[in-house]
Amino acid sequence: MALSTAPCGDASAPVKPTTPLISFLQRLQSAALSTLGPDGFDPKLYVDLPLKTDLAATEEAFARLPRPGGVIPVSDLDRFLGDYFGEAGSDLVHTEPEDFVAEPEGFLPKVENPKVRAWALEVHSLWKNLTRRVSDEVRRRPERHTLLPLPGPVVVPGSRFREVYYWDSYWTIRGLLASKMYDTAKSIVNNLISLIDIYGFALNGARTYYTNRSEPPLLSSMVFEIYKRTDDLAFVKKSLPSLLKEHSFWNSDIHKVIIQDLQGCKHSVSRYYAMWNKPRPETATIDVESASKLISASQKEIFYRQVASTAESGWDFSSRWMSNSSDLTTLATTSIIPVDLNAFIYKMELDIAFLAKLIEDNSTSEKFLAASKARQAAMKSIFWNPEMEQWLDYWLISKSNCEEIYKWEAHFQNHHIFASNFIPLWIETNNKDLCKDGTMVEKVLKSLQSSGLLHAAGIATSLSNTGQQWDFPNGWAPLQHMIVEGLANSGSEEAKSVAEDIAIRWIRTNYAAYTKTGAMHEKYDVETCGKIGGGGEYKPQTGFGWSNGVVLAFLEEFGWPRDREIDCQ
Numbered sequence: 236m237a238l239s240t241a242p243c244g245d246a247s248a249p250v251k252p253t254t255p256l257i258s259f260l261q262r263l264q265s266a267a268l269s270t271l272g273p274d275g276f277d278p279k280l281y282v283d284l285p286l287k288t289d290l291a292a293t294e295e296a297f298a299r300l301p302r303p304g305g306v307i308p309v310s311d312l313d314r315f316l317g318d319y320f321g322e323a324g325s326d327l328v329h330t331e332p333e334d335f336v337a338e339p340e341g342f343l344p345k346v347e348n349p350k351v352r353a354w355a356l357e358v359h360s361l362w363k364n365l366t367r368r369v370s371d372e373v374r375r376r377p378e379r380h381t382l383l384p385l386p387g388p389v390v391v392p393g394s395r396f397r398e399v400y401y402w403d404s405y406w407t408i409r410g411l412l413a414s415k416m417y418d419t420a421k422s423i424v425n426n427l428i429s430l431i432d433i434y435g436f437a438l439n440g441a442r443t444y445y446t447n448r449s450e451p452p453l454l455s456s457m458v459f460e461i462y463k464r465t466d467d468l469a470f471v472k473k474s475l476p477s478l479l480k481e482h483s484f485w486n487s488d489i490h491k492v493i494i495q496d497l498q499g500c501k502h503s504v505s506r507y508y509a510m511w512n513k514p515r516p517e518t519a520t521i522d523v524e525s526a527s528k529l530i531s532a533s534q535k536e537i538f539y540r541q542v543a544s545t546a547e548s549g550w551d552f553s554s555r556w557m558s559n560s561s562d563l564t565t566l567a568t569t570s571i572i573p574v575d576l577n578a579f580i581y582k583m584e585l586d587i588a589f590l591a592k593l594i595e596d597n598s599t600s601e602k603f604l605a606a607s608k609a610r611q612a613a614m615k616s617i618f619w620n621p622e623m624e625q626w627l628d629y630w631l632i633s634k635s636n637c638e639e640i641y642k643w644e645a646h647f648q649n650h651h652i653f654a655s656n657f658i659p660l661w662i663e664t665n666n667k668d669l670c671k672d673g674t675m676v677e678k679v680l681k682s683l684q685s686s687g688l689l690h691a692a693g694i695a696t697s698l699s700n701t702g703q704q705w706d707f708p709n710g711w712a713p714l715q716h717m718i719v720e721g722l723a724n725s726g727s728e729e730a731k732s733v734a735e736d737i738a739i740r741w742i743r744t745n746y747a748a749y750t751k752t753g754a755m756h757e758k759y760d761v762e763t764c765g766k767i768g769g770g771g772e773y774k775p776q777t778g779f780g781w782s783n784g785v786v787l788a789f790l791e792e793f794g795w796p797r798d799r800e801i802d803c804q
């Protein structure tokens with residue numbers, strides 16, 4: 236039996252074109268690696284460099300550089316970089332968000348402890364460091380930049396992530412809403428809408444090298460949360476057409492798969508599938524190295540597609556997507572129907588139904604309510620596992636690679652435990668359907684408690700320590716937030732108290748790491764309070780958009796009493 240990599244094989248799957256600038260910057264990246272060696276080398280830096288002059292002149296100067304033994308000397312490379320490029324990130328200009336105030340009225344009213352309040356205000360003030368606007372030069376000469384000219388102010392995750400990221404933006408917005416920065420939150424959504432207008436979907440990030448894939452689709456959730464705080468119907472009206480476009484992107488062509496369940500019902504579900512089969516430009520030197528053990532060009536192309544599709548999942552990389560967790564070349568993401576992606580699309584359908592109704596577009600509302608019911612049925616038939624009492628990813632395993640309809644078989648559910656197995660809680664409890672069945676919440680809660688995922692400093696991503704960043708012992712802010720919010724909204728007092736306990740542990744670890752290092756981090760090690768995460772293909776990053784957002788959202792929801800200790804216990 237074979238893993239299915241595309242409805243009719245990867246060879247026929249689409250590939251988006253690249254640009255001459257990206258191709259050149261990739262050559263520069265590879266030359267820089269030869270000059271500088273792998274220690275501390277970050278390939279992304281090179282594809283983020285803005286050109287000072289035209290590409291043709293830059294390429295000519297690059298060709299003229301001396302290369303004794305095939306390698307450009309450090310001093311020549313440095314001079315060339317200084318003469319022909321601006322600093323990476325200089326095409327985004329720091330800008331003070333207009334709606335920022337040092338202590339907004341009504342800020343985190345339930346945070347009574349003075350130490351925690353002072354820290355929360357520092358985290359709040361980090362929005363000033365992370366807010367930027369695209370420089371006029373990018374608009375004037377877009378061909379000299381890999382940065383995309385987004386119209387409004389942007390909030391970036393931080394450090395090497397110098398540009399906007401799609402799913403990160405949801406938790407950034409949750410934090411901005413706690414910070415009462417409604418205009419900045421709306422600007423983030425308007426920027427994403429501008430990308431959907433141009434490309435038909437929200438890109439992984441706002442760079443030309445991210446135009447071949449998306450990221451977990453949370454735009455409807457962003458619009459929904461902003462509406463809840465602002466009652467802005469004009470904003471809803473403006474956003475709705477883009478939400479419809481995005482829904483069709485995830486439910487057509489390569490992203491769509493039909494699975495027939497044991498009762499003979501057919502379910503339309505979605506998967507990650509990048510439109511790319513070459514090394515990712517931002518990590519090309521690493522991807523080429525990872526692919527080096529593969530022999531044929533077509534094996535390499537299939538591997539590169541899996542790598543890019545995994546980046547589309549936001550979980551790059553994780554044993555979740557590999558058939559052998561110690562071998563990255565066994566990534567099989569396009570053959571997996573992910574439980575969280577389908578939960579996000581289920582939520583998108585509920586959100587669209589709700590938002591369309593607000594603006595009296597009743598036919599769209601009814602259509603999406605029906606779509607949400609169909610997805611809810613799929614969540615139950617395809618992903619729910621009654622023995623484990625969790626939702627599991629489903630692997631497409633078939634006799635041929637060209638099935639039009641896959642027949643569901645129980646043993647194709649992935650029985651390994653990942654935090655994603657609990658993400659449907661977030662949607663089901665918001666939808667209140669799960670809450671109607673009190674015993675269901677209890678079952679999922681017990682399953683989470685005995686899963687091995689709960690640790691001293693939060694929820695682990697998985698149980699396998701593979702060295703990949705989306706595996707044990709790393710904990711990520713978005714995963715903590717969705718599971719905690721799902722438990723907290725479930726209507727069960729016990730689930731609510733578990734949610735609060737996880738949130739407290741997460742806040743403490745963020746606080747301890749901040750006090751030690753002076754920064755908020757991209758990921759944390761859930762085994763030890765105050766320890767930052769590691770692993771993966773780049774150095775741990777600081778800043779950090781979604782971590783700041785989740786801390787502020789947790790403090791807003793649960794508060795912090797005067798007499799509760801903030802230090803690690």
Ligand SMILES: OC[C@H]1O[C@H](O[C@H]2O[C@H](CO)[C@@H](O)[C@H](O)[C@H]2O)[C@H](O)[C@@H](O)[C@@H]1O
Binds near residue numbers: 279392401549773
């Ligand atoms: O450069 C390597 C990869 O970096 C990104 O992924 C990680 O950071 C993103 C920003 O915080 C986050 O959205 C993602 O979940 C992380 O795994 C990027 O999104 C990848 O496409 C890229 O290849």
